[in-house]
Amino acid sequence: MVKRQPSITTENFTAVQLMELDACSRCGECVNWCPTYDASGQNPGLAPRDKILRWAEFMKKSYGLRARLFGPKQIPLEELEQFKNDVYGCTTCGMCATVCESAINTVELWESMRANLVKSGIGPFGKQGMFLKLIGEYKNPYMADNKDRINWFPADIKVEEQAEVLYFGGCTAELRQRKLALATARVLNKLGIKFTMLGEDEICCGSALIRTGQYFINDTAKINAQKNVDNIKAKGAKIVLYACAGCYRASLIDWPRLTGKELPFKVVHVTEFLQDLIKKGEIKWEKSIDKKVTYHDPCHLGRHVGVFEPPRAVLEAIPGIQFIEMERIKENQRCCGAGGGVKAGIPDLALGVASTRVEDALATSADILSSACPFCKRNLSDGRDAIGAKELEVEDVIVLVAEAMGIDLSDTPAE
Amino acid sequence: MDYFSGISDALRVTFVQMMILSIIAIGIFIVGMYINFKKWSMGSTGYGQAPSKSIWAFPKMLMYQMSQHAHVHNQSVLETIVLDILFQRRILRRSKIRWFMHITIFIGWMTLFAMSGAMFFVEMTHMIGERIGFAETLPWFMSPEVFRELLAVPNDVFSYILLIGVVIAIYRRLFVAKARESTIAYDSILIIGLAVITISGFIADGIRTGRFWGFGIDYAYAPPAALFHVVISLLFCIAYIPFSKYIHILAIPFTLLANKGGE
Numbered sequence: 001m002v003k004r005q006p007s008i009t010t011e012n013f014t015a016v017q018l019m020e021l022d023a024c025s026r027c028g029e030c031v032n033w034c035p036t037y038d039a040s041g042q043n044p045g046l047a048p049r050d051k052i053l054r055w056a057e058f059m060k061k062s063y064g065l066r067a068r069l070f071g072p073k074q075i076p077l078e079e080l081e082q083f084k085n086d087v088y089g090c091t092t093c094g095m096c097a098t099v100c101e102s103a104i105n106t107v108e109l110w111e112s113m114r115a116n117l118v119k120s121g122i123g124p125f126g127k128q129g130m131f132l133k134l135i136g137e138y139k140n141p142y143m144a145d146n147k148d149r150i151n152w153f154p155a156d157i158k159v160e161e162q163a164e165v166l167y168f169g170g171c172t173a174e175l176r177q178r179k180l181a182l183a184t185a186r187v188l189n190k191l192g193i194k195f196t197m198l199g200e201d202e203i204c205c206g207s208a209l210i211r212t213g214q215y216f217i218n219d220t221a222k223i224n225a226q227k228n229v230d231n232i233k234a235k236g237a238k239i240v241l242y243a244c245a246g247c248y249r250a251s252l253i254d255w256p257r258l259t260g261k262e263l264p265f266k267v268v269h270v271t272e273f274l275q276d277l278i279k280k281g282e283i284k285w286e287k288s289i290d291k292k293v294t295y296h297d298p299c300h301l302g303r304h305v306g307v308f309e310p311p312r313a314v315l316e317a318i319p320g321i322q323f324i325e326m327e328r329i330k331e332n333q334r335c336c337g338a339g340g341g342v343k344a345g346i347p348d349l350a351l352g353v354a355s356t357r358v359e360d361a362l363a364t365s366a367d368i369l370s371s372a373c374p375f376c377k378r379n380l381s382d383g384r385d386a387i388g389a390k391e392l393e394v395e396d397v398i399v400l401v402a403e404a405m406g407i408d409l410s411d412t413p414a415e
Numbered sequence: 416m417d418y419f420s421g422i423s424d425a426l427r428v429t430f431v432q433m434m435i436l437s438i439i440a441i442g443i444f445i446v447g448m449y450i451n452f453k454k455w456s457m458g459s460t461g462y463g464q465a466p467s468k469s470i471w472a473f474p475k476m477l478m479y480q481m482s483q484h485a486h487v488h489n490q491s492v493l494e495t496i497v498l499d500i501l502f503q504r505r506i507l508r509r510s511k512i513r514w515f516m517h518i519t520i521f522i523g524w525m526t527l528f529a530m531s532g533a534m535f536f537v538e539m540t541h542m543i544g545e546r547i548g549f550a551e552t553l554p555w556f557m558s559p560e561v562f563r564e565l566l567a568v569p570n571d572v573f574s575y576i577l578l579i580g581v582v583i584a585i586y587r588r589l590f591v592a593k594a595r596e597s598t599i600a601y602d603s604i605l606i607i608g609l610a611v612i613t614i615s616g617f618i619a620d621g622i623r624t625g626r627f628w629g630f631g632i633d634y635a636y637a638p639p640a641a642l643f644h645v646v647i648s649l650l651f652c653i654a655y656i657p658f659s660k661y662i663h664i665l666a667i668p669f670t671l672l673a674n675k676g677g678e
Contacts, residue, residue: 010466015458015473016480016673022451023666028597029509053601063454065447065658094678101506102667103499103677108462115463216463253486257462303678306487331678 006062007075012115012216020109021056023102024049030096030106035335036089036342039352045086048096048106054083055113080122087113088125089349091342092211093299093335107304110340114213125345128212136220139203140171147200149174150181152413157185163196166237166265168228168251170244171204172374179412180374183402184243184270190405191277195241201231205250206258207300212341215258222258229255233264243270243398245298245373246339252305269301270398271310271372278317286406288320291393293400294366296326296357296380297333298373311372311397318404326360334360336371338379354383361392368393370400430542433645440649447657448665480673490676499676500668516583520609523577527616528652530566530573537562574616581606581613605660608651615644 010018030048031037037046044050060066061073090110097106117123124131131141139146149169150159167188173181188195205228206221215221228251232240242248252267277283293315301307308330316323328334337343337353358380361369369384369392371377381394402409449470456472459465460479469475481492498504503521507514538559544550556562584606587594619640621628632640655661671677 010457012463013458013466014462014464015455015460015467015476016669018458019455019473019477019666020670020673022455022662023670025663025667026597026599026602026660027506027509027513028593031597049597059454063457065450068450097678099509100677101503101509102663103505103671103674105674105677304486 004071004074006067006072007080008058008062009116009120010059010063011119012213013112017105017109017112018059020102020104021052021059023104024052024056025102026053027101029099029101033095033099033332035093035095035337035353035356036091036349039337039349039356040089043086043089045082046089048090051083051087051113052104052106052109058083077122080117080120084117084122084125087117088123088128088212088341088345090340091299091335091337091350091353092340094303095299095332095335098303098331111211111213114211115216116213118213118217124212124214125341128208128214128341128345131208131212131341131344132214132217132220135204135206135209135224136218139224140175141204141208142171142175144171144175146202149202150197150199152178153182153185154411156189157182158189159185159199160194160196162236163194164236164238165193165195165241166232166235166239167195167197167241167243167270168205168232168247169197169202170242170247170374172246172378173244174202176415177374177377178415179399179409180243180377180396182412183396183399183407183409184241186407186409187274187398187402187405188241190407191283196235196237198228198231198235201227203228205244205247206254207246207250208341208344210250210254210258211339212345215254221254225250225255225258229259229261229263237265239266239268239273241268241270241273243372243396244375245269245301246375248307249300249304269307269310269372271314272307274398274401275310275313278314283317283405285317285319285404287404289318289400289404290320291367292322292324292365293368293370294324294326294361294364295329295397296336296361296369296371296376297330298371298376299333299335299339301372302333303331311370314397314401315370318400320404321400324364324366326364328360336376336379337383338375343375343379350379351382351386354379355387356383358383358387358389358392362389366392368395368400370395370397372397436646437649440654443654444656447654451657451662477669477673481675485675487678488676492672495671495676499671505671505677512583513587516580516587519576519580520584521580523573523575523580524609526573527570527577530570531648534559534562534566570620574613574620577613578617581610585610601660608647608655608659608661612644612648612651615640615647619644 026049028049034048040046058075061075087110092107092110094107100106114123134141134143167184169181203224206215206224209215209221248269256262295311295315297308315321334357335353336357337350343350369380377394377396384392384394452470452473456470457466458472460467460472460476503514503518506517537557540557541550541559544553556565588598588606589595617628622632622640623637656664
């Protein structure tokens with residue numbers, strides 16, 4: 001008689017992650033704070049606690065005492081399919097990890113579950129399956145010609161061939177939200193910072209593949225990370241600037257992990273770079289922005305890596321800005337809803353989360369809701385439009401900096 | 416001389432039989448933990464690496480994570496042990512009442528466990544001393560009767576501390592709607608086990624001493640009551656840990672250490 005095989009494997013989980021499944025005390029804090037659980041109308045399947053319990057049960061059925069004595073208990077495919085739907089209904093914002101009383105690294109746990117499901121042919125979710133093909137073929141997820149990354153820069157932008165500072169623009173800013181890339185380049189030019197860029201040699205940072213559990217397929221994410229590192233090195237860069245929180249997080253945490261090596265350069269978010277210049281008194285403001293501004297912490301910049309103060313310091317330094325905080329900020333910030341592949345896979349859910357975050361901003365009576373990530377800007381703008389809050393401007397910190405430095409961005413090409 | 420709080424001869428349960436029961440409980444615990452370690456070690460020893468086949472994968476990955484630099488807060492092992500494992504500040508940050516509930520259970524449980532261990536050590540030392548002939552050279556407090564008396568007050572204090580925590584836990588699960596609605600058997604067994612151990616301990620002690628918790632029950636029932644308390648404690652406190660939610664007693668400290676106190 002053929003011995004039954006377990007319905008799940010332990011592929012893509014670390015030994016510590018499998019232990020973490022047993023560390024959940026089911027206190028329910030994660031459920032209280034989860035933005036997608038909330039935006040879904042409290043769908044119990046999306047509750048982080050429930051996902052941990054279900055995978056722990058799967059493990060027990062497959063590898064527990066009973067399974068060892070009498071063989072594994074089969075898990076119906078529909079149950080695994082449902083689990084997939086639920087585990088992909090997460091923006092990987094990390095709020096559950098912040099409030100977890102047991103300190104479970106939930107974000108990485110969800111990503112491992114996703115990778116495991118992809119490996120077993122159940123994941124990813126919907127359109128997310130296109131990421132691999134698009135990034136493999138186009139080097140970006142937008143099906144754009146990679147030559148178009150910076151060839152649209154107006155003639156006044158000076159990008160060096162080689163420099164100690166490199167600006168890693170990222171797919172979204174270079175190919176979609178070009179105002180942000182233009183603002184960053186012009187701010188650096190105006191500050192007299194000699195910088196270089198990868199241009200058509202830049203490849204997607206891999207965030208989309210990693211967050212959706214597809215990083216290991218054909219080693220695409222690893223190969224791309226290594227190529228980016230090599231190309232950055234070839235440009236002579238010692239400092240790499242990022243204005244995209246997703247790229248920043250991927251470079252800082254995921255690239256060393258994927259390539260197995262420390263990065264040969266320093267990873268710096270543009271707000272950290274500007275904060276330093278402000279402290280040295282090297283930024284001359286030319287315009288006052290007489291508006292109330294609030295700031296949304298991107299999950300990948302804040303909770304994931306702890307950059308909370310620099311964007312605030314930059315905003316507070318801009319003349320005229322009246323800076324006000326929303327109720328949920330920094331470690332307790334509410335996600336914009338775009339991350340973890342949710343924007344691509346479950347846009348309605350992403351919009352629901354964004355609308356709630358926009359309401360947080362409206363409660364402060366701010367004129368501008370700022371952030372430091374093009375992806376957050378996109379989804380928060382969509383959320384604002386969805387609830388018809390036309391009076392609220394959504395803008396990136398770097399664009400506000402450019403404006404206050406008297407930089408004209410009116411020649412930004414349309415998306 | 417009676418050992419194990421005088422439950423030996425009256426129930427025809429000898430000291431040896433109690434020792435066998437203890438060893439069985441410890442044996443079940445070890446087998447259960449072996450299964451858990453095997454299960455955990457089916458993961459890899461690095462992100463994106465192939466699953467391991469060695470039972471050492473778990474300790475290896477744990478040590479690896481503990482040695483890595485954390486991006487958000489890179490606190491020391493000592494800080495994690497003192498503030499996160501012992502003081503449980505992550506719970507305090509989220510809910511004062513839940514922290515109070517858990518810390519009273521934790522302090523009560525661990526101290527009573529430690530005192531039971533100390534009592535066992537004194538009894539064993541004394542018994543061996545009587546057999547070999549060094550019992551009379553032992554310090555005065557190493558006499559089981561004296562040591563039991565010395566522990567009487569702290570036993571009472573920490574039992575009440577534990578009881579407070581258990582009562583809050585039961586109240587929450589019964590009367591706080593959010594906690595009640597999310598309670599499943601996995602949670603209930605933990606609390607029921609804890610409650611039975613605590614209350615049976617009070618009753619056994621009350622019958623033996625004739626105090627309130629004895630409810631006027633005849634002293635003759637003291638040995639079986641004590642036996643029940645000991646057996647159920649051994650089963651729940653040791654043997655059942657690897658197979659139930661009690662595993663969090665070990666898994667949470669491991670998680671806190673692996674993630675340097677968490678985000």
